[in-house]
Amino acid sequence: MAAPTEALVPVAGAPDRAPQVREMFDTLAPTYDRANRIISMGLDQGWRRQAIAALGDARRGEVMDLCAGTLDLSVMLCAAGAQRVHAVDFAEQMLKAGAHKIPAGHDVRLITADARELPFEDNAVDGIIAGFGLRNVPELHRAAAECARVLRPGGRLVVLEFFQPESLMSKVLQGSYNRFVMPAIGGLVSGFGPAYRYLAGSIDAFMTRGQFERLLLDNGFAETSGREMFPPVASLVVGRMPGVAHV
Numbered sequence: 001m002a003a004p005t006e007a008l009v010p011v012a013g014a015p016d017r018a019p020q021v022r023e024m025f026d027t028l029a030p031t032y033d034r035a036n037r038i039i040s041m042g043l044d045q046g047w048r049r050q051a052i053a054a055l056g057d058a059r060r061g062e063v064m065d066l067c068a069g070t071l072d073l074s075v076m077l078c079a080a081g082a083q084r085v086h087a088v089d090f091a092e093q094m095l096k097a098g099a100h101k102i103p104a105g106h107d108v109r110l111i112t113a114d115a116r117e118l119p120f121e122d123n124a125v126d127g128i129i130a131g132f133g134l135r136n137v138p139e140l141h142r143a144a145a146e147c148a149r150v151l152r153p154g155g156r157l158v159v160l161e162f163f164q165p166e167s168l169m170s171k172v173l174q175g176s177y178n179r180f181v182m183p184a185i186g187g188l189v190s191g192f193g194p195a196y197r198y199l200a201g202s203i204d205a206f207m208t209r210g211q212f213e214r215l216l217l218d219n220g221f222a223e224t225s226g227r228e229m230f231p232p233v234a235s236l237v238v239g240r241m242p243g244v245a246h247v
């Protein structure tokens, strides 16, 4: 029989694992930031800064931080001069755990919602950034189509993610990182080992960066580009909407 904590942990690839994913992140919320810094050896914040830069001028407009978690990217968007940030996540405890980090005087709205059904009008934002969240979303085509719907003409989607590795170098690096470092350290810091085993396993079950770029093109984006970060563990994908941006 599964231990009580294991019952919360979704099975990677299961049809609608969303309710369990939400419950799992709500449970991890108090220890999420500390575990993240240790697991990535502090590299995660540098990756996030590069993701913000990849938004281009859109970072100074109205931006959605999708799968915002504990709001690290929202805080960086404030520092980058975003006019307004919509931080969207379906795990309310993750948003609450990060709320204290938002600097005073910035317009950051916390919205509890599923990435597959965004409570926004069409053409609502200049940019969307999603850090390490989309691989947890089932029916990812629905989230991609929602992003295309709410982006303004010329808008940008920037995705920072652990895609399934393709090159030998990233297979070796990412494989050892996922199988050993992430579950061991994440389990130790959070006291919730099965969740970090799921997070590591979800990378193996996810698509390659090329497949993800194809998904964006099939769901309304006009062009995409992608690159590996250093070290080649995480990657960045940028999707651009047709039309001309006005920020």
Ligand SMILES: C[S@@+](CC[C@H](N)C(=O)[O-])C[C@H]1O[C@@H](n2cnc3c(N)ncnc32)[C@H](O)[C@@H]1O
Pocket: 018, 021, 022, 025, 066, 067, 068, 069, 070, 071, 072, 073, 088, 089, 090, 091, 094, 113, 114, 115, 116, 130, 131, 132, 133, 134, 136, 137, 138
């Ligand atoms: C690994 S955390 C990343 C948080 C943050 N973006 C960061 O850079 O640290 C993934 C987040 O995605 C959220 N998430 C997963 N599936 C989601 C969905 N279907 N809709 C909205 N949020 C989702 C989780 O609740 C969690 O807070």
